[in-house]
Amino acid sequence: MNRDIAELGRFAEPTLYILVSLSDGPKHGYAIMLDVEAISGEPLGPGTLYGALARMEKRGLIEALEPVDRRRPYRITGLGATTLRTQLEGLAGVSRLGLDRLRGASR
């Protein structure tokens, strides 16, 4: 896992999911929560969500937009997109390697 994200400890995995969620456009907290649940299959609690959002804002991975009604959307930044891409390419490499080894072992 990318070192910057890995440093987030228990917030590392939610951070990755949130970045994936925001990669197709800005979303507010509730929409992120639903999207992450759909991606990961696990519920995302509000304390974890906002703990991760605060860390991501602090690191410049996302930015808050003007609130619409009571809901404030968040948008992925350029740094966030780069971090996500690096992260996903790393995971894709691990995935390819693992699948190749499994195929080799099954022959």
Place this chain on the structure above:
Amino acid sequence: MSSLVSLYPPAWRTRYGEELEDLAATRPLGIGGSIDLVLGAIDAHRHPELVDPLVAPPTGVEPVSRQRFEDLRVARRLGHASRFGAVLWIFAWVVATNGPMVGSGDDAYRDGGAAAPFYFVALLLLSAGLIGQMIRLPARARVARLGAFVAIFAAVAWGFGPWLVMFAAVLFIGLMLLALGAWWSSEWSGLAALAVVGSTVIGIVLVAVSLLVGFREPLGQAMLVAFVTLLTLNWLAVGANLQRLPAVVDIAPAGDDPVAEPAPA
């Protein structure tokens, strides 16, 4: 949900409180979500630096009404009174320990009666500072307000004589509840709370040891001086955070002028 969000530090509530409330209004949290929120609040207290001070400045941006602003000014005056009480408290003990000797032989004792008015007024002024705390503390700081409320009456009652140790005990419990509750609610700094709790506990231990062991002079006198000095911190701590008034950030045309609530000490 609101009660769980109140566990977060003020800056976090200012920044994320409305969004968290909105989440709960949209979908019930359940037990798992509530536990997650409590863990999030603990994490927020451990990492206050995560909230951008430019977005939620430490000086606070919670709007308060003009009436609230005036109330806080009253609380500030009561804080001044409490700090003056600290001076009177020391003065009262100086007068008491320098009173004339009465009687002779083993029955001789020092008459500290002249100190009684100063002693009473000092505790009355502590009570005034505690009333200021009741004004200053928000409703969510229930434990702190309960402690202040109890201590207000106990302080006045103890003012009728230092030998009324039952009232002293209630006062000390009230002060410690106030300090711990205000710290937990992020209204007092950890240092202020530690000063009150630490000085009170150490002061009580000193007196208890003196009474049990029966120190001879000058050690007994030194113990008394330490006790009085330590307890003085209570007057100062109670008065300290009452001094900060909100900075006016905006003024509405009439009536309900929003101003920024001062940051907790």
